[in-house]
Amino acid sequence: MGLVYEFRCKKCKHQYNILLGYGKLYSYSYKQTVENIKNGIYGDKWKNIFLSRDNLVVDIKQCLYTCQCGNWSLERALNLYAPKNSAKPAPPYVMEDDLKSDYYCIKHYTHICKKCSAEMHKTDSTSEIMLSCPECENINKPSILVYVDDYDLLNEKISRRIFL
Numbered sequence: 001m002g003l004v005y006e007f008r009c010k011k012c013k014h015q016y017n018i019l020l021g022y023g024k025l026y027s028y029s030y031k032q033t034v035e036n037i038k039n040g041i042y043g044d045k046w047k048n049i050f051l052s053r054d055n056l057v058v059d060i061k062q063c064l065y066t067c068q069c070g071n072w073s074l075e076r077a078l079n080l081y082a083p084k085n086s087a088k089p090a091p092p093y094v095m096e097d098d099l100k101s102d103y104y105c106i107k108h109y110t111h112i113c114k115k116c117s118a119e120m121h122k123t124d125s126t127s128e129i130m131l132s133c134p135e136c137e138n139i140n141k142p143s144i145l146v147y148v149d150d151y152d153l154l155n156e157k158i159s160r161r162i163f164l
Contacts, residue, residue, distance in 0.1 A: 002019060002020050002021020002022055002062070003019075003020045003021060003145065003146065004017055004018070004019050004020070004145075004146040005017065005018045005020075005129060005142035005144070005145055005146075006142055006143055006144040006145075006146065007131060007133070007140050007141075007142050007143065008140070008143050009133040009135065009136060009138050009140050010138065010140060011133065011136050011138035012133060012135050012136040012138065014133055014134070014135040014136070016133070016134055018064055018074055018129075018131070019062060019074070020061075020062055020063060020064060020074075021061060021062060022060075022061060022062070022096065026060075026093065026095070027092065027093045029060055029076075030058075030060050030092075030093035030094075031092070031093065033058055033060045033076055033078070034050075034058060037050045037058065037078075038050065038051065042078060042109070046078070046080075046109065049080060049107055050080060053082065054089070054090060055082065055083055055086070055088060055089055055090045056080050056081065056082055056090060056106070057080070057081050057082075057083075057090055057091070057093075057094045057099065057103060058076075058078060058079070058080055058081070059076075059077040059078065059079045059080075059081065059096075059099060060076045060077065060078070061076065061077045061096065062074055062075075062076060063075060063076070063077050063122050063123075064122070064123040064129070065111045065120035065121065065122055065123065066120060066121060066123050066131075067113035067115065067116060067118055067119075067120045067121075068116075068118055069113060069115055069116040069118065070132050070137075070139075071113050071114070071115040071116065071120075071132075072120075072123075072131050072132065073111075073114070073120070075111055075120075077109065077122070078109035079105050079107065079108050079109055080105070080106050080107045080109075081094075081099060081103035081104060081105050081106060082103060082104060082106045083102055083103055084102055084103060084104060085102070088102070128141070129141065129142060
């Protein structure tokens with residue numbers, strides 16, 4: 001489930017997409033993200049927090065993060081959650097509905113801009129999205145919004161298109 005925004009740069013005609021939400025390979029992506037946390041890919045602090053309790057889970061939703069400098073990136077949310085029932089062990093993966101109903105957030109991950117090192121902020125998918133072209137940096141709005149019932153990040157299987 002998710003949203004795909006398709007962009008076509010008005011200046012250089014480069015096409016690019018952003019895919020928000022969850023892909024079809026969710027359980028694989030979840031396992032890979034947990035391994036990355038345990039291996040310190042997201043920093044030793046995040047690794048230590050995650051390993052401090054054996055029942056923590058992570059939100060792996062693909063989100064759009066923007067910076068005041070104009071840079072943007074697609075990143076997993078990476079927020080850490082604990083179960084409301086503290087005796088509950090961590091499952092192999094946790095879906096969004098379960099995350100909302102059975103867990104509470106204990107720590108928000110801070111995304112840092114690779115361009116200027118400032119803190120990036122999650123962009124609400126319902127707001128007007130304007131992004132710079134990765135080729136020429138011209139600011140563009142999406143030309144198509146796609147609601148997807150089932151997609152995977154590798155094959156971009158898409159269901160319904162709405163032309164903006």
